Amino acid sequence: MEGLEVLHGGTFTTIQDLGRKGYQQFGMPTAGAMDITSFRLANRLVENDDGQACLEITYIGLRLATIRNLTIAVTGGDLMPTVNGSPLPMWQTVYIPKDSEIAFTGVRNGIRSYLAVAGGIQVPEIMESKSTYIRGGIGGLEGRPLKKGDRIHIGPQRPGVPLRRVKENLIPRYGEKWKARVVMGPQDDCFTKRGIETFLSSEYTVTPQSDRMGYRLQGPVIQHRTKGADIISDATCLGSVQVPGHGLPILLLADRQTTGGYPKIATAISVDVYDLGQAKPGDKIQFSPVTVVEAHEIREEHKRRMKGIIEPLP
Amino acid sequence: MYRRTRYLPAGDEGLVIEFGNEIHRAVHHRVYAMARAVEEAVIEGIVEIIPSYRSILITYDPSMVSFQRLKDEMTRIAENPSHTEIPEHRRVEIPTCYGGEYGPDLDFVANHHGLSPEEVIRIHASQEYLVYMLGFTPGFPYLGGNLEKIAIPRLKTPKVRVPAGSVGIAGNQTGIYPIESPGGWRIIGRTPLALFDPLRPPYFLLAAGDLVRFVPIEKERYMDLLSHGRS
Numbered sequence: 001m002e003g004l005e006v007l008h009g010g011t012f013t014t015i016q017d018l019g020r021k022g023y024q025q026f027g028m029p030t031a032g033a034m035d036i037t038s039f040r041l042a043n044r045l046v047e048n049d050d051g052q053a054c055l056e057i058t059y060i061g062l063r064l065a066t067i068r069n070l071t072i073a074v075t076g077g078d079l080m081p082t083v084n085g086s087p088l089p090m091w092q093t094v095y096i097p098k099d100s101e102i103a104f105t106g107v108r109n110g111i112r113s114y115l116a117v118a119g120g121i122q123v124p125e126i127m128e129s130k131s132t133y134i135r136g137g138i139g140g141l142e143g144r145p146l147k148k149g150d151r152i153h154i155g156p157q158r159p160g161v162p163l164r165r166v167k168e169n170l171i172p173r174y175g176e177k178w179k180a181r182v183v184m185g186p187q188d189d190c191f192t193k194r195g196i197e198t199f200l201s202s203e204y205t206v207t208p209q210s211d212r213m214g215y216r217l218q219g220p221v222i223q224h225r226t227k228g229a230d231i232i233s234d235a236t237c238l239g240s241v242q243v244p245g246h247g248l249p250i251l252l253l254a255d256r257q258t259t260g261g262y263p264k265i266a267t268a269i270s271v272d273v274y275d276l277g278q279a280k281p282g283d284k285i286q287f288s289p290v291t292v293v294e295a296h297e298i299r300e301e302h303k304r305r306m307k308g309i310i311e312p313l314p
Numbered sequence: 315m316y317r318r319t320r321y322l323p324a325g326d327e328g329l330v331i332e333f334g335n336e337i338h339r340a341v342h343h344r345v346y347a348m349a350r351a352v353e354e355a356v357i358e359g360i361v362e363i364i365p366s367y368r369s370i371l372i373t374y375d376p377s378m379v380s381f382q383r384l385k386d387e388m389t390r391i392a393e394n395p396s397h398t399e400i401p402e403h404r405r406v407e408i409p410t411c412y413g414g415e416y417g418p419d420l421d422f423v424a425n426h427h428g429l430s431p432e433e434v435i436r437i438h439a440s441q442e443y444l445v446y447m448l449g450f451t452p453g454f455p456y457l458g459g460n461l462e463k464i465a466i467p468r469l470k471t472p473k474v475r476v477p478a479g480s481v482g483i484a485g486n487q488t489g490i491y492p493i494e495s496p497g498g499w500r501i502i503g504r505t506p507l508a509l510f511d512p513l514r515p516p517y518f519l520l521a522a523g524d525l526v527r528f529v530p531i532e533k534e535r536y537m538d539l540l541s542h543g544r545s
Contacts, residue, residue: 299326
């Protein structure tokens, strides 16, 4: 049933879920939410199953009208959401009466908000996913960003979704400096010792030429070994840090091409890649190396933290 | 081909199995055979198996399988001699209308080599190509064959819009554009077949390891096949 009408699409709003898995071998990018951590929390706050489609709202301007009473949660970057002009509390379940207006009015921190609606956003699944893949023009609403006049369908809502919130002290804080832990390789042997030192000791700035495909970074040039700037194309990963001939790194993200011909000096670990979904142009990233075993410990620790992160609203 | 297969971590969810550092059929046969063997082994925790020219990326869920266990399992499979045999290849014919509006660069390629357009078509359509991998856009096949006689540098400035189905040459490679996209390859023909159809499983016409042959067709046949869609 219809639940939301788009009054203004905003800068860039798409429907995303956990992505399209299983088709990378055919060259199909996964797409999916950039900040999976916030995405998952939004769904949990409205008691949706893991991976129900949400709105991924980038930057400002989205305005929505509620066509019926809805239970929602907004997580991720603080894009100063309002309901009927009053601040809309984030990181908690909120009941919104029908004929209300939800708006995203500015950027306090981060750059992407996730709006989950109890019952989940309903669009046809394309290749088993609702995620919008813009370059391929598939998924979400007709494979494109939302625009004025779109009407968004919502699945049946479970009765009596309780009001809950993310514990105050566990709400992610997004600043302008980011730490990205990386496992070195798979092609770190294409770089000189000095190149690797440069990569690990410098700050890199997110440039405006950054999108869901990847972040182009600006900073000290990373030195390749002779003939190191091109490799035989192979598969890319979420979080791959590839370094083309110009020596500036590109962090590959949700909409990345599945294969690439530039050497990958390192691969950022998934929980940090999710957080980096909130990095915006001008922000600085510092890379630091971890082993695979350490990366898996970090991952387990993150999972433990997520388990007890939600509490009833007092 | 490496004497020792390399196992490289790719972050906390990826393992790269690298067999060599060249574009060569022998290397790809190892990739292809291994990808098949891993698929058949059905190992818990593996999410995707992504073969490319000389390596395979395995993505996995570390809460289900550790890196070390996955690496051990992969080593066991890689060292099993029955998994180094070349599996059967699927053969796929790609009807292609060469030249004219569908292959605007055919004459350029011919002139570049002092050949007639017909000779270029004959060379392009007289061999079997191996699908080394798919990438760039959904369903785009990187095809390996012997194209020295008609090899051509890619465009310095890529075209903004290359229509779906376009068959192109770049350097010694040939490929097919599954969806309309920008592209820097010289376009010599077009196929009416859909290489990618997101609404109809199995969604993709080709897979890595397939053997592909281009079959020249006339415009009439092109229109006919186009209107019937993918069979």
